[in-house]
Amino acid sequence: MTPFIHPWGQLELQRWPRRRNETLQAWDNADLYLLNTLAERGLSGSEATKTANTLVLNDQQGALALALQQSASPGDASVESSGDSFMALAGAQANGEDNGLTTATPFLWPFDPPGQTPDQIVMRVPKSVALLEWQLHWLSQHIPQGVPVWLAGMDKHLPRQLVPLLQRYLGNGHAEYGWKKARLFSAQAPGQVLAETGYPSMVEAKDWQLTVHAGVFAQQQLDIGARFFLEHLPQALPAGARVADLGCGNGVIGLAALQASPGIEMTFCDESWLALESARDNASRYCPDAQCRFHHGDGLAGLENDFDCILLNPPFHDGHVVGDHVARRLFNQAARALAPGGELRVIGNRHLDYHKVLSRRFGSVAVLGSNAKFVVWRCQQPLT
Known part of the structure; x- marks a missing residue:
């Protein structure tokens, strides 16, 4: 050092x-x-x-x-x-x-x-x-x-x-x-406001107009990875299922899961305060009666509940540093936080080849969908 x-x-x-x-x-x-x-x-x-x-x-x-x-x-x-x-x-x-x-x-x-x-x-x-x-x-x-x-x-x-x-x-x-x-x-400092910023911005997704605060990923439009992930989310999860939108950003993935399964308990997680505030704004607008909580921290660290399903679109940038170290840390957290029989559903850029990393941490890993740029995997833990 x-x-x-x-x-x-x-x-x-x-x-x-x-x-x-x-x-x-x-x-x-x-x-x-x-x-x-x-x-x-x-x-x-x-x-x-x-x-x-x-x-x-x-x-x-x-x-x-x-x-x-x-x-x-x-x-x-x-x-x-x-x-x-x-x-x-x-x-x-x-x-x-x-x-x-x-x-x-x-x-x-x-x-x-x-x-x-x-x-x-x-x-x-x-x-x-x-x-x-x-x-x-x-x-x-x-x-x-x-x-x-x-x-x-x-x-x-x-x-x-x-x-x-x-x-x-x-x-x-x-x-x-x-x-x-x-x-x-x-x-x-001028001591007075000289210009407005135009933030938060509004982004169209599904039938929603989502609040996106300054600095949150996909400032002007929903990113292509999230759009593809939306096509491969779980449907009709049982009431009371504990679900996490890990690295939630503006919350669109968690909101879509709540729309498909209104009875689930959703936890939005992000290390960005402004991302979590965006998710909070959007959840209060479009899912006001849903059971939601918001965790500002290092991924799932500090959460005690075992999750039945974790949804993850991991970043491959950590500030200006490019790499898969953030994704690997989140994969490890998800493997520890899943209940027996639970699943991690994750999307990644095809060239990152997450399959090998995921296979070392989960009992089974299956491809749910892919295109020229992205792959979606379902990773499950054994029941016992």
């Missing part, structure tokens, strides 16, 4: 969830660029360090918030974090414990207003342009005029329209110099 050496000390950081033989680093040069800039040019680089309140957005593993905790005198300066990801919060908390930073950083979910008036904003540019727009709009609503906003990201991940978006929502902003394949942007 490479220590994260920043202007006020160093941190031992690991990605979350913890994996053996992890090859991915828990921080990058965009994190370090932001912190170096604050040390040299921001409020944290002056005597105001001891009293500066900082709001951090989209901190992935705690690198920014934990370093800023180390920069300040206890009880004087304060740090708040805000984001959409349960996994990012869990990673920051675990890294805080590992580094002896026992004071928890207050965390704001997307609709929460700041608990304090920040003196400076530090922001990792999110992967989703929609989420970026929504967060800039949120800053214009809640942050006083003139508060400096510092943003950074790795060059290969930055949207081309970032400066125009800063100017649209904040009324100002420009690109700074690049450094080690990272780039910095600076702006100031």
